[in-house]
Amino acid sequence: MYAQKPRARDLGIQFEGITGKYNAITDVKGVSVGHSTIISGNGKNELGKGPIRTGVTAIFPSGKKKKPLYANWYSLNGNGEMTGTTWITESGFLETPIMLTNTFSVGKVRQATLKWMVDSSWSKEDWWWAFPVVAETYDGFLNDIYGFQIQEKNVLEAINNTTTNKVEEGNVGGGTGMMSFGFKGGIGTSSRVLKFPDTTYTVGVLVQSNFGDKRRFRIDGVPIGKELKDTLNPKYKAPPKSRRKNGDGSIIVVVATDVPLLPYQLKRISKRVPIGIGKLGGIGANGSGDIFIAFSTANQEAYIREGKTTVETVSNDWMNDIFDATIQAVEEAIINAMVSAETMEGINGNKVYALPHDKLIELMKKYNRIK
Template identity: 50%
Template sequence: MTSHHATPSGKTRARALKLPFPGEPGENNAITDVAGVEVGVTTLITGEGKLVVGQGPVRTGVTAILPRGHHGVQIPCAAASYSLNGNGEMTGTIWIEESGELQTPITITNTNSCGIARDATSQWLFRKAGYVQDWGLPVAAETFDGDLNDINGFHVKAEHVIQALDSARGGPVEQGSVGGGTGMICYDFKGGNGTASRVVKVAGRSYTVGALVQSNFGTRRECTILGVPVGQHLSGRELRGKPAGSIIVIIATDAPLEAHQLKRLARRMPIGLARTGGIGHNSSGDIFLAFSTANEEAFAAPSGQLRRMEAVATGDIDPLFEATIEATEEAIIDSMIANQTMVGRDGNTSVALPHDRLIDIMKKFGRM
C-alpha cells in the first residue's frame, strides 16, 4: 500500500478504508510534505499490570518537529499560536506572539514531561555543531496520558527528547501510539499521533499545508467522521468515560505568510476539530501553532539588514484556510484509525476504533 493508505510500519490509514475525505493530499499525506519539515519520535513502552509509581507500566514518549529540518535549525519561521481552551501547556508561545517567529524545534509529550522536553531541547540546540545563539525559548507542548501511563514516574528523560530530535526525518510519518501520542486516548478510542496534508492553488501557485496532531480529547458520543455520528453507534468499553483530555495541533505550510496570517490559520484549526465532534471541554487543553517555511533567505539574513519577503494577499488566503481545516480533521481521524488497542497501568484498556464496524456505519449513512 502507498503511504496514503498505510504507515511505515504497515498500520492501516483512513484512506485505505476508502473514507471520502475532501481535498488533494501531498505525496505522503503528512506534515513532512511541506519541504524541509522533519519529524522524529521516541516511544517508551515497558511493563504491565498494577501501577507502581516510578516503575510503570510505562506508555509514553516524545514527538519532535524540526520546522526547517536539521539543516535549518538556526533559521526562524514566521509563526503564530492560538488556544481554543487553555487547560494545557505550550511553552515559548509568549515570544512567538511578541516576535511573530518560531525559533526552535517543537516537542510534544505528556503533561509531567513538558518541562524536561523544553529543557532538553535547549541542551540539544546549544550542543548542536554550529549553533551560535546563546539563549532560546523552546516550544514544548503536552497532553495527559495518566490513564494508561505511570505519568508521575517521570519516565521521559533528556536523552529521550534528544533521541527524538536526532531521529527527525522527512518522508512518511509513523502514526498512532508512537512518540508523545503513545498513551493518549481520543473520543474514548485509542488515540495519539496523526498527520495529513493538502496541496492547494493560491494566486496561481501550488502550496502545501500539513498537520500533525497529538489527540487525547473528547467523549465517545461526540465522535463524528465525515458528518456521521460514529461514536453514538459504537458505545461500550469506554476507559475514560468523561469530558477530559487535550489536543495539540501543529500546522506547517510553505505558503509565504506573515505572522498575523498564520494566526488566522491557527484560528481555523478548531473548525477541523469541530468536524470530528470536538467542542473544547473545560478540562481540555486545545492549543494550536502554525508556521511557514517560506522566505528562508530573508529569515536567515543577519541583523542589520532589511528583509525582503513575499506574502500571500489577504484576499487569496481562503484555500489555505480550507486546507488547514481538512488536514486537521483527517489527522485526528487517522490518529484513531492507524492505531491498536493498548493495555496500560492497572490493566486499563483503551480500545482501537474497529475498522469493520466503522465501514458498516459509514455505509449505513450513505458516506461510502
C-alpha cells in the first residue's frame, strides 16, 4: 500500500456536494484503477536512455472480462488522441479498458493492451475484435518522450495493479511527468453521491491533468495564478518541436457512473466536463488536447449479439443533478492532482514545482474561502 498524499480537502479547501467513501472514481462499484510509474535517471537527456518520468494508468470499467457498457465521448479541443472513439460513437458501447499514457506511447500501449486481452481470454466468444481506448497527454518537458520508454511490461504492471479501493494521485502512472497551470500536475480523482427518490447513485471522475495557463489559474474564484505569478515558475528548456505555450497542454477526463444512462445521455455528461475545467481557468487552448469519455456501469446486459433486450434509463429531468455532480468532481479531481503532486526534476535539469500548500492556504484565507 502507498502512503496517502495530501488532497485538496486536507488543506481546508471547500467543495460542494457529497463524496463517496474514497472520493474517487472507484466509488462507482466495479471500477478499478492501476498505475505503472517509471522514474529513473537524472541530468542531460540521452535519447533512449533517459532521464525517464512517465508511466501508464489503467482504468477497468467493470472487471477484467469483456462486459461492454454504454458510453460516449467529447472533445473540447482536439490537439490530442483517444483511440477507439469512432466505434464508441457508432455502437454506443465501451468494450475495453481505458488506458492513459504519454503522447508518443499510444501505439505501444494499445498494442500491449490488445495482446493482454488476447492472452487473458478477454472474451468468451470464439472470434472477436476490439479497439482499445488509449488516451494521452504530453510529458516531454520532464521525460525522454522521444526515447519511447514505455514497454509492454509497464502496461501489464498497470493492469495487474488495478484496485477498487483508494486511487494514488499526483506523480503516478500516466500523470508522472505532467504539469498544470505552471505547477506539477498528474493524476487526480473525485466522486459525488446523488440521492434520488428511493435510490442513490454515484458519479466518479479521474483526470490526467497537463494543461492550463498560470495567469488564469483560480480556485473558488481566488486568482491563485496571478497571486503566485512570480512564485516557483518552471525551470526548463523546452525540447525540440515543443508546442506548449500560453496554456497549451492537454487533459484527459474519465467519468464513470452507476446511473442508468443511454449513450446520448452520456454524451451530454461528457459535454459538461469543460465547465469544471473552466472554473479553474482552462479555456481549451489551441494546442491543447481536451478529450473526455463517460460510461455507465448500469445496464450490464444491454450488449447482445442477436435478438432484443430491455434496458432502463432515468428521465432527462434528472440530468441537471448529474451534470452538477460531474462538474463538481472534475473541478476537485484536477485540484487533487495538483495538491498531491510533488516537485519533479527531469531531463536536462528541467524542473516543475509542486503547488505550494502553505501559500495556497494563505491565499484561500486572504480571500475568505477558508477560516
